[in-house]
Amino acid sequence: MSDSIELIPGNSLLTYSPEAGRALAIKMARLSIKVTQPDATVREKLRPDYANDADMLISIAHVIAAEFATIAQANNYWR
């Protein structure tokens, strides 16, 4: 399954800015969902479930923070 779905856009953790690194973190988190549930129709159906649920929105924010920690370190924090 993970063979046919791109997991890291551009196949690199290096980005030109923190903003771009954050966007990458969000994309990587979404691609994790996609690889586990490859059916776009199901994912679309689940969208209102989490987009209207405070608890799940917070959980998503936690995953983004975790992905971003790795990307930020890869980029030496864009210092």
Place this chain on the structure above:
Amino acid sequence: MSDSIELIPGNSLLTYSPEAGRALAIKMARLSIKVTQPDATVREKLRPDYANDADMLISIAHVIAAEFATIAQANNYWR
């Protein structure tokens, strides 16, 4: 979606103090919610859900801690 919403205010993880770094962590966590649920009306409606729920308040605190860990390291802990 993430193209039109600013994800990291100032496009930098560097802040002049721990206090400012903490404020940035909070803002980044909130912007993660915003990028997943861009509709301000829905977010406003969800506010009492988490603001009056001890479990969700704790989850938010966990996300802030995770974001702050990255920011603190980026700033070499303001040593």
Place this chain on the structure above:
Amino acid sequence: MSDSIELIPGNSLLTYSPEAGRALAIKMARLSIKVTQPDATVREKLRPDYANDADMLISIAHVIAAEFATIAQANNYWR
């Protein structure tokens, strides 16, 4: 909101001992809750919810561990 509430007491992650660092971790976690729910009356009302719930007590302990990891590193583990 985060402008009017102090987020990091003393505006520094540096403490003179592990014990003081741990106390700071606890305070920072509590201040995260405060910034999300600034109303003291509500927070006081929520107190018995988490103080008598094993699951939430464990979640709070997890947040303290996360905050402490950052503080300990900032202090080079008080070696």
Place this chain on the structure above:
Amino acid sequence: MSDSIELIPGNSLLTYSPEAGRALAIKMARLSIKVTQPDATVREKLRPDYANDADMLISIAHVIAAEFATIAQANNYWR
């Protein structure tokens, strides 16, 4: 139990690219599930439970992020 199930394919954290590192993170997360529930029939039965549940999909994404953080560091972020 963990003796008879391969836990890390190739017995190495080193991969030739971020994409391959991400695929390894996903495999390692799945093998953690397998080692705890070695019965393939049960795992197959549980599949629709998590694949159609937004909350669990998010939790899986969090585990992948955690595994990937270690793999990325092992590979010096493929810099």
Place this chain on the structure above:
Amino acid sequence: MSDSIELIPGNSLLTYSPEAGRALAIKMARLSIKVTQPDATVREKLRPDYANDADMLISIAHVIAAEFATIAQANNYWR
């Protein structure tokens, strides 16, 4: 509250062995619970709640892992 409860036994993260470091991680996690719920009678009443609940036992294991990560780093992994 945190003033009267010892948070880190011995006021040090340094231990003579991994085993002792692990015991410290467990103690620190327990003291986080104690500082949030200082009433021993309540804590004792909550004990069967988490000791007989697989989900909470797993959550406690996660907290121990988080505390231990910090202690292990403090001790340079007892290499």
Place this chain on the structure above:
Amino acid sequence: MSDSIELIPGNSLLTYSPEAGRALAIKMARLSIKVTQPDATVREKLRPDYANDADMLISIAHVIAAEFATIAQANNYWR
């Protein structure tokens, strides 16, 4: 309690391979459960609870990932 139960087999985080490190992570996670619930009969009774629950299997995978991160770093990622 933690005095009578071995917490880290071999009292070392160093292993000869990633696979052995992963097995150690799993053992350490299980020993955290054991130290919190020392009664083997209760643990055995809880087994079907988590082994047949997708959500708990994912939580266990998260704990294994956390333990492994520490072990991998201790071993300098077996580079």
